[in-house]
Amino acid sequence: MAAFNLKINGKVQQVNVDPATPMLWVLRDHLNLVGTKYGCGIAQCGACTIHMGEVAMRSCQLPVSAVGEQAITTIEGLSEKGYHPVQQAWLEHDVAQCGYCQAGQIMNASALLKSNPNPTDAEIETAMNGNICRCATYLRIKAAIKTAAKSTAKS
Amino acid sequence: MTSVNKGINRRDFLKVTALAGGGMLLSFSWLTGCKSTPEVVSNLPKEWFELNSYIKIGDNGLVTLFSPNPEFGQNIKTSLPMLLAEELDVDWKNVVVEQADFSIKRFERQFTGGSTSIQMAWEPLRTAGATARQMLIQAAAQTWQVPASEITTKDGVLHHQKSSKEAGYGEMASQAAKLEVPKEVSLKKAADFKIIGKSKRNVEGFNIVTGKPLFSLDYKHEGMLIAMIVHPPAFGQKIKSVEDSAAKSMPGIKDVFTIKLFDEEFERQAFDITSFNQLAVVVGNTTWEVMQTKKALKVEWENTKESNFVINNFGGGKKTVTVPAGLESTAQHKKLMAEMAEKPGTILRKDGDPAGAFKKAAKVIERTYSAPFLAHNTMEPVNCFAHVTADKAEIYGPIQIPEFVVAGLSTRLGLPKEKIHIRLARMGGGFGQRSYGHHLLEAAIISQKMKAPVKLVYTREDDMTYGIYRPTYMATYKAGLDEKGNLIAYSIKAGGIPEGPLGWAQNRFPAGAVDNYLAEEWVLNSNITMGTFRAPRSNFLGGAEQSFLDEVAELAGKDPIDFRLELFDRAKNKPVGKENNYDPDRYAGVLKLVRDKSDWKQTKKNVHRGVSAYFCHNTYVAEVIDLSMQENKPVVEKVYAAVDCGVVVNPDAAINMGQGGIIDGIGNALYGGMTFQDGVPQKNNFDKYRLIRHSEAPKAIEIHFVKSEENPTGLGEPLFPPIFAALANALYKATGKREYDQPFLQVNEQPV
Ligand code: FES
Ligand code: FES
Numbered sequence: 057m058a059a060f061n062l063k064i065n066g067k068v069q070q071v072n073v074d075p076a077t078p079m080l081w082v083l084r085d086h087l088n089l090v091g092t093k094y095g096c097g098i099a100q101c102g103a104c105t106i107h108m109g110e111v112a113m114r115s116c117q118l119p120v121s122a123v124g125e126q127a128i129t130t131i132e133g134l135s136e137k138g139y140h141p142v143q144q145a146w147l148e149h150d151v152a153q154c155g156y157c158q159a160g161q162i163m164n165a166s167a168l169l170k171s172n173p174n175p176t177d178a179e180i181e182t183a184m185n186g187n188i189c190r191c192a193t194y195l196r197i198k199a200a201i202k203t204a205a206k207s208t209a210k211s
Numbered sequence: 212m213t214s215v216n217k218g219i220n221r222r223d224f225l226k227v228t229a230l231a232g233g234g235m236l237l238s239f240s241w242l243t244g245c246k247s248t249p250e251v252v253s254n255l256p257k258e259w260f261e262l263n264s265y266i267k268i269g270d271n272g273l274v275t276l277f278s279p280n281p282e283f284g285q286n287i288k289t290s291l292p293m294l295l296a297e298e299l300d301v302d303w304k305n306v307v308v309e310q311a312d313f314s315i316k317r318f319e320r321q322f323t324g325g326s327t328s329i330q331m332a333w334e335p336l337r338t339a340g341a342t343a344r345q346m347l348i349q350a351a352a353q354t355w356q357v358p359a360s361e362i363t364t365k366d367g368v369l370h371h372q373k374s375s376k377e378a379g380y381g382e383m384a385s386q387a388a389k390l391e392v393p394k395e396v397s398l399k400k401a402a403d404f405k406i407i408g409k410s411k412r413n414v415e416g417f418n419i420v421t422g423k424p425l426f427s428l429d430y431k432h433e434g435m436l437i438a439m440i441v442h443p444p445a446f447g448q449k450i451k452s453v454e455d456s457a458a459k460s461m462p463g464i465k466d467v468f469t470i471k472l473f474d475e476e477f478e479r480q481a482f483d484i485t486s487f488n489q490l491a492v493v494v495g496n497t498t499w500e501v502m503q504t505k506k507a508l509k510v511e512w513e514n515t516k517e518s519n520f521v522i523n524n525f526g527g528g529k530k531t532v533t534v535p536a537g538l539e540s541t542a543q544h545k546k547l548m549a550e551m552a553e554k555p556g557t558i559l560r561k562d563g564d565p566a567g568a569f570k571k572a573a574k575v576i577e578r579t580y581s582a583p584f585l586a587h588n589t590m591e592p593v594n595c596f597a598h599v600t601a602d603k604a605e606i607y608g609p610i611q612i613p614e615f616v617v618a619g620l621s622t623r624l625g626l627p628k629e630k631i632h633i634r635l636a637r638m639g640g641g642f643g644q645r646s647y648g649h650h651l652l653e654a655a656i657i658s659q660k661m662k663a664p665v666k667l668v669y670t671r672e673d674d675m676t677y678g679i680y681r682p683t684y685m686a687t688y689k690a691g692l693d694e695k696g697n698l699i700a701y702s703i704k705a706g707g708i709p710e711g712p713l714g715w716a717q718n719r720f721p722a723g724a725v726d727n728y729l730a731e732e733w734v735l736n737s738n739i740t741m742g743t744f745r746a747p748r749s750n751f752l753g754g755a756e757q758s759f760l761d762e763v764a765e766l767a768g769k770d771p772i773d774f775r776l777e778l779f780d781r782a783k784n785k786p787v788g789k790e791n792n793y794d795p796d797r798y799a800g801v802l803k804l805v806r807d808k809s810d811w812k813q814t815k816k817n818v819h820r821g822v823s824a825y826f827c828h829n830t831y832v833a834e835v836i837d838l839s840m841q842e843n844k845p846v847v848e849k850v851y852a853a854v855d856c857g858v859v860v861n862p863d864a865a866i867n868m869g870q871g872g873i874i875d876g877i878g879n880a881l882y883g884g885m886t887f888q889d890g891v892p893q894k895n896n897f898d899k900y901r902l903i904r905h906s907e908a909p910k911a912i913e914i915h916f917v918k919s920e921e922n923p924t925g926l927g928e929p930l931f932p933p934i935f936a937a938l939a940n941a942l943y944k945a946t947g948k949r950e951y952d953q954p955f956l957q958v959n960e961q962p963v
Pocket of ligand 1: 096097099102104105114117
């Protein structure tokens with residue numbers, strides 16, 4: 057057990073856990089941030105995607121001890137009221153079916169648009185390939201990412 | 212208007228079940244001219260008045276509608292309340308939707324499966340809405356002292372034109388709630404629908420994109436412990452002994468023990484399937500700690516002997532199930548299936564003289580198709596919260612058919628059925644896997660033993676290797692053509708492990724369209740558990756049959772669509788046999804629609820086309836795939852689907868569901884499959900079990916609905932089966948090679 061001061065969604069939070077504990081479980085079990093989902097535990101499905109700095113990370117493979125000073129953003133902190141362009145685009149395209157994978161999809165998509173504000177179809181597919189949607193909402197996800205890219209460009 | 216006489220089939224759900232206080236007349240109606248969203252006004256009602264089990268109206272006019280059926284992504288939490296709102300005549304903006312808890316008393320049917328939710332709710336829910344509206348009208352008539360027949364409603368407001376009186380529903384709700392339930396109500400004509408047929412966004416959309424805790428896996432409760440199971444690594448094995456001393460002393464661990472689910476003599480309900488009746492359990496404070504401990508647990512396994520249990524059939528009656536001993540492998544399954552295919556099966560239907568007709572035929576073609584076991588792989592792994600105390604059980608979990616788990620819970624926990632309260636969690640996917648409630652029972656048993664609230668969590672590996680898979684199937688089709696290329700004989704002999712695919716399908720197309728027809732089935736038993744999976748049985752038959760017909764059409768020298776249309780003509784004008792459970796006109800209708808929308812006869816450079824049509828779960832679907840080959844890999848450029856499901860309640864959501872079925876079908880056709888070696892499932896996570904990903908999805912999907920006023924039927928399943936064949940037929944055009952065995956691509960998952 058060790059104490060960690062984590063910068064999460066703009067707040068510093070202290071947890072006392074085994075240093076090997078993946079951020080996924082720190083978030084879900086210790087900080088009650090359950091928007092980040094467990095799907096595979098081996099970096100294959102993307103359900104657990106969060107941002108470390110501005111980069112999308114699979115939190116199931118990120119030990120709490122590796123985070124250090126870096127700022128963590130989860131779906132709960134992506135925007136204050138759900139007004140992030142990616143979230144808005146998701147609503148506009150009514151993307152979700154069961155919804156379970158969507159937080160991970162949104163976190164990955166928002167990181168993609170940060171680094172590449174106007175991705176091509178092929179770039180979207182490559183960047184999003186690690187995020188499985190078992191309900192297969194892929195077409196809507198792609199359309200929503202394009203809408204978000206446009207609305208980000210405008211604002 | 213259609214008159215519905217509820218007297219005939221009056222149910223508890225239409226009675227006033229509770230009256231929340233004495234009622235209060237407000238001097239204003241916030242509904243008229245008020246633009247408030249549900250969010251803004253949600254805390255305004257001082258009192259709620261329940262008009263029936265589905266509808267609660269606040270004194271300020273806010274309307275709460277209860278969605279009775281469990282939600283797993285098919286969006287019934289939006290579309291079922293739309294049925295209520297339509298007949299209640301309220302503004303959708305002022306509606307708040309809640310998931311109803313499971314209650315046999317309050318609701319007639321809380322079942323998600325078989326694409327039946329909308330179909331079964333169509334009349335009862337509209338009737339519930341119309342009944343509540345009628346009661347509000349009655350209340351206004353009494354208050355205003357005017358005839359009820361002169362009162363009209365619009366968007367949650369009651370009007371009496373002659374006296375210029377008007378009132379919001381909230382003003383009349385208290386009085387309405389005290390009235391007798393009317394014996395007869397009228398339902399709207401389709402032409403008058405204001406909500407049905409207009410796309411409404413998912414009522415949980417905002418909660419989903421902001422990561423709100425919507426799933427039972429997200430649930431927290433004071434003092435809650437985390438439990439995980441360890442199940443045998445192989446089918447045909449059970450626990451011999453557990454060495455738990457090291458595990459018990461690991462950090463955060465509360466206890467380690469084994470549990471048994473059903474007693475041998477318990478007569479199981481239809482969905483009481485357990486792959487492993489005895490499990491090792493680790494309970495502790497946090498998921499990570501329990502996960503680590505689970506790995507450290509030392510369990511010795513031993514092979515099972517043959518055993519039996521009695522289970523009630525879904526449709527009534529019961530049967531004894533024999534679970535054989537042995538450690539099975541896929542290679543051995545294939546050999547046994549090939550042997551069965553050579554022997555005569557049980558005859559399910561026979562028309563004319565198939566053997567004689569095959570002898571006479573100018574051309575005969577015979578082909579065999581197979582498909583593997585499939586794991587459901589819902590994104591949310593199996594989990595359930597339970598809090599069992601001395602006098603009651605509180606359960607919150609993902610379950611498609613809650614009514615079937617109650618008997619097992621009651622018997623096993625020693626609690627009367629009324630003391631078992633099940634809340635229906637939104638499910639992170641179901642696909643038929645959540646028809647089976649073993650996880651509810653496991654969580655409850657663990658909670659009872661721990662005397663604490665417990666959340667049971669399966670790892671992905673536990674989930675994928677637990678079983679209740681889609682069975683593995685094989686089917687041999689044979690067709691005989693005369694000199695003109697007319698189909699004169701047709702036979703199917705199909706079977707599977709541990710279930711055959713024919714079931715009710717022997718009377719489906721092309722039965723009825725061929726003079727000489729034979730359907731036979733065989734079954735091989737297994738200790739690998741099987742269960743419902745998106746479009747049970749059709750998920751194999753649709754692909755196999757429609758691939759075969761493509762090849763038969765080719766042999767007949769006919770266009771595959773024309774060939775099928777000829778058969779539908781035959782089934783319509785001179786049907787063979789009496790029991791043909793499809794409507795040839797609607798079947799032909801979707802084929803013609805897809806032919807027109809896809810401009811079927813056009814040829815595009817480097818684009819290969821395949822077509823398919825299938826009827827299941829009361830919905831007719833035809834699909835065309837446009838495929839190109841890039842670096843030897845198939846790329847689906849476009850899919851066209853034509854669908855006849857009667858009235859389309861929520862069009863954009865219906866399209867979403869259809870897209871999902873199509874992409875899921877392409878994924879399973881290309882990559883899906885579980886294999887076994889000595890009873891051990893060979894894939895346990897997404898690095899080995901290949902699911903379709905973003906880059907492999909079709910580039911575009913167009914879904915067209917037949918305009919119809921027929922009662923609606925479901926969409927969760929019907930678009931799934933035919934796509935397997937549309938894909939196979941397009942692949943044939945691209946590669947010159949027919950696909951007979953799923954999955955079509957033998958690829959290894961490359962970890963991403
Ligand atoms: S849970 Fe982390 S990638 Fe699947
Ligand atoms: S919406 Fe269900 S897994 Fe993506």
